Amino acid sequence: MGTVILDKVKTIKTLNNxxxxxxxxFKKDQEKYLIDNDSENPDAIVLRSFNMHGMELDANLKAIARAGAGVNNIPVDKCTEEGIVVFNTPGANANAVKEMVLTTLMASSRNLFAGVEWTKTLEGEGNQIPKLVEAGKKQFVGNEIKGKTLGVIGLGAIGALVANDALDLDMDVIGFDPFISVDTAWNLSRNVQRAMTIEQLFAESDYITVHVPLTDDTKGMFNQGTFSIMKPGVQIFNFSRGELVNENDMEAGLETGKVGRYVTDFPNETVLKMKNVIPIPHLGASTQESEENCAIMAARQVKEFLETGNIKNSVNFPNASLPYTGKLRVAAFHQNVPNMVGQITQALSNYNLNIADMVNRSRGGYAYTMVDIDNNVEEDVLPALAEKMNQIEGIITARII
Structure with missing residues (x-):
């Protein structure tokens, strides 16, 4: 049996700045919310990179919001089992990452990083520096990106922005994403060429940037086999996850020149020893604007869920939404098994409650149901209704809003 929680003033705890x-x-609704970072019993947690693995998850915890895209620092499976919604903020940092991709694309093509480091070694040469610069600059002659082909793997919020802006820089752009959403398709320029296979993108691109999540299918997707398809001297940009690249194969590709340059936001000991690597200290989304956008988006999603039960951008439960009209609402997480909705509606009918609207969405072995009640319900009925909901086999958590 699950736990049914009657709503009250909500406590928000943050685990990062x-x-x-x-x-x-939250602060603008002080009558509804209390930010208490010492709370041992919060309604919701907002965090960035704090590692929650090993933390106790209190029974009162309803939501966790990651102000960012990755949720590897959150025990998502455990949260799902306990009916805790985990949110992330896809797209909130998209512009920051896009700018970093385009910045490093141009800078690496012009050998800017190596040139700057070499120039610093001239300190102490005094009046000879201008002559030394003129004599030495030829070793850093680079390439313009205009007219070159950029392959974009993953056309979500970040990939679509990169693709569109690369077109404005007079590049040819080819994209591959078998799971592209309708919303992204609307935002993507019609001039982005569609690769029918990822192998086509590998074969035609001078530069490749990747914007996909780490899964069993994408892990090590850049490897000896895929390098063999690519143009000699291809430049690869990885601002998604380090594990997308087989590092042993990358090292070999850089040594032979098959890969001309590897720009990565995920340096480690192995990567730092490689030839022609530009290691970025995980700065892809590190802008003041991005941090604010992620924080605002995370907070709004939590607030919407706590006040209405509506879910958007959850990584472990289905998105579900009902227009909130102020009617009494029952919101229940439960196992995705037959007759759960029937049992919930039967429990309501036992109190002569009419259903005004409802929604049921499933994701794997779990589901989420919201029911709006048409009647005016006396407050003293709510504890009994809560108890009735609690008796339903398969309910994980439920709230009366």
């Missing part, structure tokens, strides 16, 4: 504009989403 969260941008003030994000916290203000």
């Amino acid at each position: 969260i941008a003030e504009n994000g916290l203000n989403v």
